[in-house]
Amino acid sequence: MSLPNQVYPVIWSGDHVLLIDQTRLPGEYSLVDIKRCQDMAEAIKTMIVRGAPAIGVAAAYGMYLGAREIETQDRAEFLSQLETVANQLRATRPTAVNLFWAIERMLKVARQTIGPVAHLRQVLLATAQSINAEDLQTCEQIGDHGLDVLPTAPQQLRLLTHCNAGALATAGYGTAFGGCAFRMACWTLGAGLC
Numbered sequence: 001m002s003l004p005n006q007v008y009p010v011i012w013s014g015d016h017v018l019l020i021d022q023t024r025l026p027g028e029y030s031l032v033d034i035k036r037c038q039d040m041a042e043a044i045k046t047m048i049v050r051g052a053p054a055i056g057v058a059a060a061y062g063m064y065l066g067a068r069e070i071e072t073q074d075r076a077e078f079l080s081q082l083e084t085v086a087n088q089l090r091a092t093r094p095t096a097v098n099l100f101w102a103i104e105r106m107l108k109v110a111r112q113t114i115g116p117v118a119h120l121r122q123v124l125l126a127t128a129q130s131i132n133a134e135d136l137q138t139c140e141q142i143g144d145h146g147l148d149v150l151p152t153a154p155q156q157l158r159l160l161t162h163c164n165a166g167a168l169a170t171a172g173y174g175t176a177f178g179g180c181a182f183r184m185a186c187w188t189l190g191a192g193l194c
Contacts, residue, residue: 008172009049010057012129017061019043022050022168037066037085044092044099051169053135056098060128062089063106067124070117078117082110102131132171139173 011018017034023046024030032048034040040062043049049058066085072078086103093099106127113123167174 006172007167009051009054009168010061010132010171012061012132017058017065019049019058020168021048023048025168034061035065037062037069037088040065041088041092044089044096052096052098053139053170053175054168055093055096056102057128057132057135057171059089059096059099060102060106060131063103064121064124064128067110067121073117075117075120078120079110082107105131135171136173139170139175142175 007020009020009022015035017040019032019034021028021030021032032039032043034043040058044055044058044062049055063082063085066088067078067082070078070081070085072081086107089103090100106124109123109127110120113120169175
């Protein structure tokens with residue numbers, strides 16, 4: 001679902017990634033153009049991109065960008081150099097679970113894909129785009145399920161989340177308060193969201 005004022009912190013734009021620079025928020029909205037794996041690694045390390053799901057999506061695109069930079073056409077050499085790319089990204093945020101999950105998924109896809117290196121690159125881009133789309137879908141489902149647990153007519157409703165649960169922390173929808181219906185119901189019911 002795309003909302004009129006939807007926020008997408010990680011955007012694939014033709015041949016590069018655009019990241020909302022979260023270090024400049026809330027005072028300034030700016031985008032960072034990421035064309036190389038090294039740039040993505042720096043963006044993750046310096047917290048330009050934040051939030052576990054958003055970091056995972058960024059890492060997946062970072063793996064593709066790194067794969068695109070590998071010049072060999074030899075499959076074994078390509079996979080070896082892709083592991084080096086993975087290590088570069090792993091070193092950015094050693095405690096980021098989604099980062100490691102996305103990197104491992106990208107490596108697994110590369111290892112299991114049959115065909116020339118050019119085909120592997122195409123599959124890696126498609127996989128990064130799938131990780132992005134899956135996060136949006138998962139967040140929407142979390143929000144929809146959240147609506148099911150709210151009382152229909154509460155006297156007073158207070159909701160508490162731990163960690164970043166909004167669109168900036170994900171591929172663009174949000175986790176705990178992600179569902180449009182969930183958010184509208186919270187406001188309709190008078191919930192004070194913090």
